[in-house]
Amino acid sequence: MTRINLLPPEKIKVKRKPSERSYLWLAIVFPVIAIVAIAMLFVQVNGKIAEQDKALKDKKAELAEWQSKNVALQQYKDRQDVILKLESSVTAALSGRVYWARILNNIAITVPSDIWITLLNGTAEEGGTGGSVDFTGFALQCPNRNNKVHVYPYLPDYKPIANWLERMATVPEFARIWLASATPARAGTANEILIDNFISTITPTITTTEQTGTRVIQFTSQAKLNPETATVSGPKSSPPPASAAPRTLEEGGGILK
Known part of the structure; x- marks a missing residue:
């Protein structure tokens, strides 16, 4: 049997494909x-x-x-x-001139407490080629060496002089330093009390003798300047370490009068 669609063509729905x-x-x-x-x-x-x-x-x-x-x-x-x-x-x-202010400052903070400078003389050579510094002073002695009892003779102590040379060698402006002379001496004015016959007799004899002062070592020394560090145009060197403050007579040191 044949099926006939009687609807007009415009009413008929067109079936779409699945892909569309x-x-x-x-x-x-x-x-x-x-x-x-x-x-x-x-x-x-x-x-x-x-x-x-x-x-x-x-x-x-x-x-x-x-x-x-x-x-x-x-x-x-x-x-x-x-x-x-x-x-x-x-x-x-100022190139070539000796820088004395810096040299004196380094000397002042380097001098040991048992050294007393009585004279300092600086000389500069022409053209800044060098120079020298001359020292004159005293080295204090240990009070125990100045024995009042004459059991043993007085023996001078030169260790302060050796310490002086060692410390001055650390000053940057010095090329070298040496000792010119060192002689036991006395400085100032003081009476000395002596005790004689301390061992030979039961009653020792005490006498007071006029002396010239405290026992010291009088010395002279000279330092040669280093032209590379001692002049104004030289390098700025760090100062050496400062020494201890000077001691008084009661502390074992001494102030020279």
Whole structure:
């Protein structure tokens, strides 16, 4: 039996193929997904741009702050340049001259506490080629050596002289130093009390004798200047370590009168 469709052709629904019906929704969903992805990417990029812009503003503010500090410090740099230029001019003008102030300062802080300088004479050679320093002084003796009981004779102590030479050798402006003379002597004015016959008799004899003063070692010494460090244009050397403060007579030292 044959089936006949009596509906007009415009009323008849055309059946679509399965492939046409399955991919139709993609043509709608893909543009929506693309628009959403582009919007999210735009928001993300815009956020990064805002962060970078904020960081750039912070760096600009920091740069402006450092520039203001540099402007404030520039005046000190200019002043330092002027000082260095003046120092170079003075050093060039005084080049070759012996720097006596520095030498005397180093001597003052290096002299041992048991050495007393009575005369110091400095001589500079022409052209800054060197010079010398002559010393005259006394080395104090240990009070125990000045025995009042004549059991053993007085023996002078030359250790302070050796200590003097050792310490003066540390002065940077000295090329070498030597001892010219060292002689036991007395300094000042004082009476000496002697106890005689301490061992031979039961009653020792106590006598007071006029003496010339405290027992010391009188010495003369000379130092040769080093032209590389003793001149004004020489390198700035660090001062030697300071010696102990001088002691009084009651402490075992002495102040020469």
